[in-house]
Amino acid sequence: MMLGVNEGERVNFTGIKLMSMFQLQDIAETIFADALERAWPPTNRSTHNRSLEEQLQDPTFRQRVKVGLAKGLVELVAAHDEHVLSAYLFEGITDLYPQIETCSSPEIKTHLLILVSKRSAALYALVTALDEAFVREAQKLLPLLANQQESLLNPIFITEADVAQHKGYAMLLSSAHVSPLTIWGRD
Known part of the structure; x- marks a missing residue:
């Protein structure tokens, strides 16, 4: 993962309110539970015939x-x-190829492009802490899956300048072949 803070640049941590580890874990638990609940097909939501x-x-x-x-x-x-x-969801390079059948559990790594007006070490730290909390939640629910993955997120921070210059992953936003799924935008 790329941090994207230039060497010698002063980092302002006041833009993000600090959360305790317990608050963050509770938030991650809620997000994880909500994601799982919404993922069940409507016909199976009440019965959950199949295991997770x-x-x-x-x-x-x-x-x-x-x-x-x-x-x-x-x-x-x-x-x-x-x-x-x-923010945009995209398939990672490895996701484009079929899974090897020897793997007992599929990967659920989430590849995210996050468009920011300015990179921030504090934002990166918050996302990293949430990722760690998601992994702990996955370990509670799916020990086999969590043991295979050190991380559930692959956040890539891009700036408006990166998009304008078609630099790195920012090129995906203008790609006709592999366009990412928009999942959130500021009004």
């Missing part, structure tokens, strides 16, 4: 979980940092 492990084998269910995690994360960080402008 079985349901995670379904690519549609996994995608819904990814969107739920991404939306919850972005809504939280955008509420605490006015520099967050929009």
Whole structure:
């Protein structure tokens, strides 16, 4: 993951209200539970005939979980940092290839492009802390899945200047072939 803070640059941490570890874990638990609940197909929501492990084998269910995690994360960080402008979900390079069948649980890593007006070490720290809290939640619910992944998020912060210059991952926003899914935008 790229931090994106220039060497020698002073970092202003006042833009993000500090949260305790317990508050962050509670928030992550709520976001994770909401993402899982919304991922169940409407016909199965009341009965939940299949286990969560079985349901995670379904690519549609996994995608819904990814969107739920991404939306919850972005809504939280955008509420605490006015520099967050929009967020996009995209498939990682490894997600474009079929999964190897030897893997017992599918990966649910969420790849996010977060458009910001200015990069911030505090924003990066908040997203990293939330990712760690998501991993702890996954370990509670799905030990096999969580043991395979050190991280559930792959946040990539891009600036408006990056988009204007078609620099790095910012090129995805203007791609005709692999356009990312817009999951949040500031009004």
